[in-house]
Amino acid sequence: MTEGSAPAATAGADADSVPAGSSSHEEVLVLDFGGQYSQLIARRIRECGVFSELLPHDVPVEQIQSRKPKALVLSGGPASVYADGAPTLRPELLELGVPVLGICYGMQLMVHELGGRVEQAEAGEFGRTTLEVLEPGRLMAGTPATQQCWMSHRDTVFEPPPGFTALASSPESPVAACEDPARGLYGIQFHPEVVHTPYGTEILTRFLRDVAGCTEEWSPASVITEQVEAIAAQVGEGHAICGLSGGVDSATAALLVHRAIGDQLTCVFVDHGMMRKDEAEQVVTAFRDQLQVPLIHVDASDRFLEKLAGETEPERKRKIIGEEFIRVFEEEAAKIADADYLVQGTLYSDVIESGGDGHAASTIKSHHNVGGLPEDLEFDLVEPLRTLFKDEVRAVAAEMGLPERFVWRQPFPGPGLGIRIVGGEVTRERLDILREADAILQEEVRAADLYRTLWQSFCVLPVVRSVGVQGDERSYAYPIVIRAVTSDDAMTADWARLPYDLLEKVSSRIINEVPGVNRVALDVSSKPPATIEWE
Numbered sequence: 001m002t003e004g005s006a007p008a009a010t011a012g013a014d015a016d017s018v019p020a021g022s023s024s025h026e027e028v029l030v031l032d033f034g035g036q037y038s039q040l041i042a043r044r045i046r047e048c049g050v051f052s053e054l055l056p057h058d059v060p061v062e063q064i065q066s067r068k069p070k071a072l073v074l075s076g077g078p079a080s081v082y083a084d085g086a087p088t089l090r091p092e093l094l095e096l097g098v099p100v101l102g103i104c105y106g107m108q109l110m111v112h113e114l115g116g117r118v119e120q121a122e123a124g125e126f127g128r129t130t131l132e133v134l135e136p137g138r139l140m141a142g143t144p145a146t147q148q149c150w151m152s153h154r155d156t157v158f159e160p161p162p163g164f165t166a167l168a169s170s171p172e173s174p175v176a177a178c179e180d181p182a183r184g185l186y187g188i189q190f191h192p193e194v195v196h197t198p199y200g201t202e203i204l205t206r207f208l209r210d211v212a213g214c215t216e217e218w219s220p221a222s223v224i225t226e227q228v229e230a231i232a233a234q235v236g237e238g239h240a241i242c243g244l245s246g247g248v249d250s251a252t253a254a255l256l257v258h259r260a261i262g263d264q265l266t267c268v269f270v271d272h273g274m275m276r277k278d279e280a281e282q283v284v285t286a287f288r289d290q291l292q293v294p295l296i297h298v299d300a301s302d303r304f305l306e307k308l309a310g311e312t313e314p315e316r317k318r319k320i321i322g323e324e325f326i327r328v329f330e331e332e333a334a335k336i337a338d339a340d341y342l343v344q345g346t347l348y349s350d351v352i353e354s355g356g357d358g359h360a361a362s363t364i365k366s367h368h369n370v371g372g373l374p375e376d377l378e379f380d381l382v383e384p385l386r387t388l389f390k391d392e393v394r395a396v397a398a399e400m401g402l403p404e405r406f407v408w409r410q411p412f413p414g415p416g417l418g419i420r421i422v423g424g425e426v427t428r429e430r431l432d433i434l435r436e437a438d439a440i441l442q443e444e445v446r447a448a449d450l451y452r453t454l455w456q457s458f459c460v461l462p463v464v465r466s467v468g469v470q471g472d473e474r475s476y477a478y479p480i481v482i483r484a485v486t487s488d489d490a491m492t493a494d495w496a497r498l499p500y501d502l503l504e505k506v507s508s509r510i511i512n513e514v515p516g517v518n519r520v521a522l523d524v525s526s527k528p529p530a531t532i533e534w535e
């Protein structure tokens with residue numbers, strides 16, 4: 001047993017449908033044995049300047065060979081090499097003539113395969129662990145004799161295979177790292193990809209640079225040329241449409257496609273009337289005026305508000321907004337006569353999490369693909385961000401001149417302010433109140449230089465009224481709740497400890513400047529058990 005995690009989706013993905021990859025840059029392939037951190041390994045390798053992709057551990061060997069990788073990495077995983085049905089290592093992978101680095105379970109597999117001894121340790125090692133370097137070898141050269149690392153395993157290596165040198169040990173792992181440079185085989189029991197292993201990046205760099213001979217020249221921006229060429233080849237003389245939301249993913253996808261096919265792209269921005277203050281104008285100004293991308297701006301707020309009339313139940317509101325969005329989008333798409341391609345901002349994490357179908361373009365079959373577009377909308381997809389992680393998309397966006405406001409925009413839900421008016425009907429008056437209050441919060445959070453440190457910061461309007469006294473008069477008005485959270489992925493979140501001075505300023509400005517509000521409260525709940533949004 002190594003990591004106590006669920007197998008990653010790629011481990012079970014269809015191994016025959018792995019993307020062809022790009023041969024224009026050097027790459028390192030990470031074979032996924034179901035580890036919790038497999039994605040992170042690919043990310044760290046990219047941060048070292050080497051393109052990396054995660055493939056299922058059972059991907060056909062010919063497919064690996066055809067991509068001419070500079071090295072292979074075998075990820076960790078939750079299994080024991082002795083467990084029935086545990087993923088195994090095909091020995092030919094160790095004989096492809098490219099260096100191999102096994103991490104955690106990946107190391108145990110390699111050692112087990114080559115005749116070393118893997119057994120259950122007396123106690124598992126989970127979390128921060130001290131590593132004693134016995135012999136730096138090639139992999140750990142230049143790193144301290146005693147160093148911290150992060151581990152997550154129960155089985156461990158007691159004896160390296162013949163020909164290997166043990167490089168390091170930890171309290172429960174007699175062989176916590178080993179190597180056989182002659183055969184290009186390297187193994188580490190700890191996780192170099194997590195931040196809690198301070199020399200992790202250095203050890204990865206040593207493997208990439210000194211062992212695999214990578215030149216470390218890849219950067220997210222290098223994707224631009226490659227993608228622009230690929231899009232031009234895919235779309236040819238065709239016409240593409242792209243639904244812009246104001247978020248960085250759809251914006252970046254649109255910019256790449258626009259660079260490739262120019263005015264054969266039409267962007268559609270459906271304004272449902274539940275965007276934040278000035279947001280719709282900012283999208284129009286940035287795209288139509290600054291970036292010169294053909295853009296249809298549909299102000300459909302009346303339609304959405306009519307459909308939402310009388311509704312208070314969160315999921316029904318989402319459904320109404322989602323369905324109306326489809327209708328408006330379809331109407332606009334129908335006006336663009338020959339549109340046969342739909343641009344989507346699908347990211348690499350979406351591809352991995354959905355099992356990785358691996359194709360550069362596919363046809364929409366399910367509404368899940370596009371967050372609400374229907375099954376019978378038959379476009380070919382153009383997905384230029386399919387190989388990129390979120391932070392890499394931001395780098396591409398910045399490189400392509402997307403205004404900083406969009407590059408660094410905090411996540412904003414599709415249904416917008418519609419799910420931030422809670423316990424009562426969504427009306428224009430309430431939207432206006434919430435929009436003004438939210439704008440003040442955004443302005444002050446930015447002024448305090450906290451915007452980027454927060455995952456999200458926003459206001460909620462509970463439809464209740466409370467008594468106040470304003471200008472010697474009794475008021476009976478709405479409260480506004482401030483919600484600000486820190487998070488890495490929105491799966492868990494903590495309430496942000498905003499400075500009191502900032503809270504005081506925001507509270508006093510909202511109450512003084514927004515008619516209809518006489519009270520400001522702060523949400524101090526973490527997720528779980530609360531959620532980030534109130535609905």
Ligand code: XMP
Nearest residue numbers: 318411412413414415490527531532533534
């Ligand atoms: P919760 O509230 O579930 O939110 O903790 C997690 C993340 O998802 C966003 N969110 C949505 N995004 N449509 C979206 O596009 C939605 O209906 C929706 N609901 C929540 C939320 O803002 C947070 O980032």
